Amino acid sequence: MTQDGLDEAFHSADPDVRRRAVQGMSLRPRGTPLKRIVDALSDSDWRVRREAISLAAQSAERDALIDSLLARLVETDNIGLRNAAVEVLGMVAQGKAHKFANALAGAGGGAQKFVVEAMGKTRDPGMIDHLEPLVRGPDGNVAAAAVESLVCIGGGRAEGLLKERLSTPHLFLRISILEGLTRLGTRLTWSELGPAVEDAIVRRISAELLGRTGEPEALEFLLDLATDPSPQTSSAALRAIAVLASETQGDRDELIDRLSASNDSFRHALHEALLHGDTPTRQGAAYLAVLCRDPSSLEAVLQAVADDVVSPETIAALRTSGSALIEPLLMQRGSEPRVWAIALELAAELSYRHLDEVPAAIRDRIRSLIERDLTDAADAVRAAAAESLLWWGDPRDCRALVECLSSPSHQVRAAATSALEGLAKRVPDDVEEALGEADLDGPGGADIAQVLSRLNSAGAEELLKRGLHSGDPRTRRAAVQALAIANASDIAQLIGYAVADEDIDVQIAAVRTLGQMSTGEADGPLGTALDSPFAPTRAEAALALGRREANGAIPRIRALLEDTEPVVVSAALDALAWLGDSEVAKAVERALSHADDEIFQAGLRAARTLPVHDAERLVSRGLTHSAWNVRMLAIKLLLDLDTERTRLVLRRALTDETDSMVRHAIESGLRLGA
Amino acid sequence: MTLLHDAGPSLSLREFRLIRDFINQFCGIYFADDSAYVVERRLRERLRELGVEGFAEYYRYLQYHPKAERELEAAAEVLTTNETYFFREAYQLRAFTDEILPAVRARSLARGSKRLDVWSAGCSSGEEVFTIAMLVDASGLFDGWDVRIFGNDISRRVLSKARGATYGPASFRAMIPEYAKYFIDTEEGRQVHPRIRAMCHFGHLNLMNQRRAAIVGRVDVTFCRNVLIYFDDASRRKVLETIYQRLNRGGYLLLGHSESLLRSTTAFEITQLTTDIVYRRPIPFTDMPPRPI
Numbered sequence: 022m023t024q025d026g027l028d029e030a031f032h033s034a035d036p037d038v039r040r041r042a043v044q045g046m047s048l049r050p051r052g053t054p055l056k057r058i059v060d061a062l063s064d065s066d067w068r069v070r071r072e073a074i075s076l077a078a079q080s081a082e083r084d085a086l087i088d089s090l091l092a093r094l095v096e097t098d099n100i101g102l103r104n105a106a107v108e109v110l111g112m113v114a115q116g117k118a119h120k121f122a123n124a125l126a127g128a129g130g131g132a133q134k135f136v137v138e139a140m141g142k143t144r145d146p147g148m149i150d151h152l153e154p155l156v157r158g159p160d161g162n163v164a165a166a167a168v169e170s171l172v173c174i175g176g177g178r179a180e181g182l183l184k185e186r187l188s189t190p191h192l193f194l195r196i197s198i199l200e201g202l203t204r205l206g207t208r209l210t211w212s213e214l215g216p217a218v219e220d221a222i223v224r225r226i227s228a229e230l231l232g233r234t235g236e237p238e239a240l241e242f243l244l245d246l247a248t249d250p251s252p253q254t255s256s257a258a259l260r261a262i263a264v265l266a267s268e269t270q271g272d273r274d275e276l277i278d279r280l281s282a283s284n285d286s287f288r289h290a291l292h293e294a295l296l297h298g299d300t301p302t303r304q305g306a307a308y309l310a311v312l313c314r315d316p317s318s319l320e321a322v323l324q325a326v327a328d329d330v331v332s333p334e335t336i337a338a339l340r341t342s343g344s345a346l347i348e349p350l351l352m353q354r355g356s357e358p359r360v361w362a363i364a365l366e367l368a369a370e371l372s373y374r375h376l377d378e379v380p381a382a383i384r385d386r387i388r389s390l391i392e393r394d395l396t397d398a399a400d401a402v403r404a405a406a407a408e409s410l411l412w413w414g415d416p417r418d419c420r421a422l423v424e425c426l427s428s429p430s431h432q433v434r435a436a437a438t439s440a441l442e443g444l445a446k447r448v449p450d451d452v453e454e455a456l457g458e459a460d461l462d463g464p465g466g467a468d469i470a471q472v473l474s475r476l477n478s479a480g481a482e483e484l485l486k487r488g489l490h491s492g493d494p495r496t497r498r499a500a501v502q503a504l505a506i507a508n509a510s511d512i513a514q515l516i517g518y519a520v521a522d523e524d525i526d527v528q529i530a531a532v533r534t535l536g537q538m539s540t541g542e543a544d545g546p547l548g549t550a551l552d553s554p555f556a557p558t559r560a561e562a563a564l565a566l567g568r569r570e571a572n573g574a575i576p577r578i579r580a581l582l583e584d585t586e587p588v589v590v591s592a593a594l595d596a597l598a599w600l601g602d603s604e605v606a607k608a609v610e611r612a613l614s615h616a617d618d619e620i621f622q623a624g625l626r627a628a629r630t631l632p633v634h635d636a637e638r639l640v641s642r643g644l645t646h647s648a649w650n651v652r653m654l655a656i657k658l659l660l661d662l663d664t665e666r667t668r669l670v671l672r673r674a675l676t677d678e679t680d681s682m683v684r685h686a687i688e689s690g691l692r693l694g695a
Numbered sequence: 696m697t698l699l700h701d702a703g704p705s706l707s708l709r710e711f712r713l714i715r716d717f718i719n720q721f722c723g724i725y726f727a728d729d730s731a732y733v734v735e736r737r738l739r740e741r742l743r744e745l746g747v748e749g750f751a752e753y754y755r756y757l758q759y760h761p762k763a764e765r766e767l768e769a770a771a772e773v774l775t776t777n778e779t780y781f782f783r784e785a786y787q788l789r790a791f792t793d794e795i796l797p798a799v800r801a802r803s804l805a806r807g808s809k810r811l812d813v814w815s816a817g818c819s820s821g822e823e824v825f826t827i828a829m830l831v832d833a834s835g836l837f838d839g840w841d842v843r844i845f846g847n848d849i850s851r852r853v854l855s856k857a858r859g860a861t862y863g864p865a866s867f868r869a870m871i872p873e874y875a876k877y878f879i880d881t882e883e884g885r886q887v888h889p890r891i892r893a894m895c896h897f898g899h900l901n902l903m904n905q906r907r908a909a910i911v912g913r914v915d916v917t918f919c920r921n922v923l924i925y926f927d928d929a930s931r932r933k934v935l936e937t938i939y940q941r942l943n944r945g946g947y948l949l950l951g952h953s954e955s956l957l958r959s960t961t962a963f964e965i966t967q968l969t970t971d972i973v974y975r976r977p978i979p980f981t982d983m984p985p986r987p988i
Binding site for chain 1: 701744760957
């Protein structure tokens with residue numbers, strides 16, 4: 022659109038035309054006069070104002086824009102403009118605290134709070150000096166706005182100011198502070214928080230902070246809140262109790278006893294939350310129900326496990342519940358299949374772990390339930406029964422488990438495989454006999470191969486060799502891997518054939534397996550694999566030859582540095598570095614100017630093998646890479662080099678690093694080094 | 696590997712972020728760092744299936760393997776929750792029946808068309824698609840019209856369930872009794888009536904793939920409820936752009952009750968209905984009927 026067209030569109034009666042005009046101006050923001058930006062920010066349609074906010078953020082006349090918006094903020098009654106101005110100021114006014122201070126001085130109480138709101142949106146710690154007197158000031162509305170702004174800015178100083186004002190007698194302000202500290206993730210001690218939450222109204226919004234204290238004194242208040250008629254308050258309290266329970270250190274048993282002795286209304290709230298809460302609430306409630314050993318909630322807990330909403334801590338707590346849980350678990354037979362599957366498996370595990378405490382009748386019952394459920398209609402139940410045989414299995418079960426290996430459900434096959442692997446250690450002959458009739462061409466061919474690899478017998482080896490001819494590539498791949506695990510003799514040539522398999526995954530498995538063999542016979546097929554039409558196979562072959570220290574392959578691997586596929590180039594570079602190729606430094610220089618992250622990373626790894634002085638210089642280049650994972654690798658390698666220069670470089674990198682995980686890697690690495 | 700027992704390789708934070716970002720680029724779904732354990736648990740199933748030993752190798756598979764795209768789909772499938780049910784968020788469906796459908800009908804008739812197109816973007820196992828079809832049928836407004844309701848999802852598994860159109864009790868938790876006539880009891884569950892199924896079509900479509908989304912054609916109403924909550928901001932914007940392109944002018948967009956476009960796009964206008972607020976692709980002033988003098 023031409024400039025004239027834009028001007029006309031800007032004054033159109035159709036808000037969508039105005040919106041697009043402002044959007045068009047964003048393409049050349051430097052040419053848009055300030056007045057037009059402010060007019061657009063005052064538009065009656067929110068969509069035009071939103072586009073104007075993006076336009077304003079790009080304005081070249083930053084100081085004039087800030088002055089103009091601060092003036093409007095104080096004067097205008099146009100709510101749309103005021104909100105837009107607050108948002109724009111938040112985006113452009115960092116480092117301009119003095120302008121806000123002047124605006125505050127000239128504004129009345131009503132307008133001051135808008136200026137304060139904009140100060141917070143800048144997230145500029147420089148604003149805190151001007152916010153501090155306002156938090157202590159007499160105007161409650163302004164003080165609450167200042168609290169909100171301190172929360173937006175965050176950081177230790179803002180948090181300190183908020184904590185200091187917790188003792189304010191003004192309830193409204195205290196609520197604002199507590200909500201702010203909740204959002205900041207602040208951890209208050211019981212002695213800091215307790216006096217501030219004596220009032221019941223204040224307590225209702227403080228559940229999260231109470232939980233975070235990790236001190237059992239907070240429990241009474243939380244138990245009270247958990248039975249609040251409002252589902253929001255009750256849910257927040259339950260989540261907080263779960264946090265409290267997992268973070269309490271010394272008095273944990275006492276806390277659990279107190280929870281276990283809690284009244285019916287608490288248990289009812291817990292049950293309701295487990296059934297109808299959102300995911301975090303169900304997660305917290307499940308943890309508490311397990312800690313309380315509440316049998317009435319068991320089915321709901323198991324349902325939460327089936328729905329994949331419980332934390333690993335809850336699963337761990339269930340598994341360490343003790344033998345008292347076994348009978349309630351067995352009573353779940355008849356529940357929804359997934360619930361029963363979990364109950365059966367857990368009962369089987371607990372009864373095995375507490376064998377001495379479990380009456381023989383219960384043990385027999387579990388055993389017969391497992392046998393029966395191995396043929397249940399539901400996959401989850403069959404898988405649970407098969408998995409239970411990891412503990413309870415004996416030679417009688419081998420045949421049934423092998424039948425499970427032909428199930429179309431990978432869940433059932435995986436469980437049966439794991440049980441058979443367990444049995445292979447105890448009764449290998451029975452497992453081998455049962456597998457003799459197994460169908461390597463069926464859906465479970467790969468699983469059968471995995472079990473066979475554990476048997477370490479000539480018969481198993483023969484069966485595995487048969488697997489190499491299976492029509493299913495997954496079985497051929499598994500047979501190749503299994504032959505290596507079984508440490509079968511004289512198989513290099515057979516696996517060498519698999520390098521020419523038509524399936525890429527079989528090729529890769531063969532190359533890897535050959536790479537691990539000590540025989541020189543492996544080198545021939547690996548050399549062939551360097552010419553595979555599949556890039557991942559070429560890459561794996563280069564790596565395998567590098568690991569085997571096959572120096573004779575250096576010229577051919579060097580040629581792969583010209584490959585069009587990054588995965589091949591990076592593998593070739595790794596291999597040449599391992600082989601100590603004399604020309605690797607040259608390849609490193611090229612890799613470190615390459616746009617592809619993987620090649621760059623291979624360059625860093627290869628640089629690490631060069632003489633220390635070169636390694637320090639070259640690896641340091643990774644610290645300024647735009648990808649966080651490349652920087653992480655550079656940090657790891659520099660920490661590994663651990664010289665005075667690398668420590669200095671890392672300390673400097675810390676100043677510019679914005680990614681929290683990368684910063685943490687540098688900080689913890691330097692601390693450990695020190 | 697069962698619902699309870701879950702052993703296998705562990706996922707380091709570094710591997711989690713690499714895989715998470717890769718999957719995000721592919722289909723827009725985003726996982727915060729505190730979801731790492733869920734991702735670890737669900738992807739282990741994929742590692743086992745592929746015979747891959749650890750997550751670093753799995754990441755390389757996703758990057759370089761010739762079957763990587765298929766695997767990305769499989770990963771997205773195990774990582775997404777597909778729970779839905781008939782007549783979800785009834786107040787919104789009331790707005791659809793009472794206000795949106797009559798408006799769409801009037802607008803189509805004014806264009807001389809007797810066709811209704813609705814898109815359920817991210818339809819999961821199909822309950823929403825069939826709910827829409829039942830509502831359209833029950834309204835009586837479109838008898839004799841060409842009604843096409845299209846649902847898409849990235850998961851082939853849920854699409855297969857949708858095509859089967861047979862559902863268990865969990866899908867009926869918010870069922871409205873007067874619509875029971877649209878189901879036939881079978882041994883496997885309650886099956887949607889063939890007349891309703893005939894209006895409904897399903898397709899495998901990644902919402903991030905704008906080019907392929909053209910198969911949806913132009914629609915009068917798009918339902919995209921509780922889908923964008925799993926996306927990051929950039930992906931959300933991209934999907935909304937696609938939805939905008941697929942909507943006829945004046946076409947409606949219905950989001951989940953906790954979702955808003957305020958931070959994502961200005962392309963849609965807000966329309967206040969009696970029982971709900973919905974979004975709409977604006978109608979240019981030039982297309983509007985002249986105001987009465």
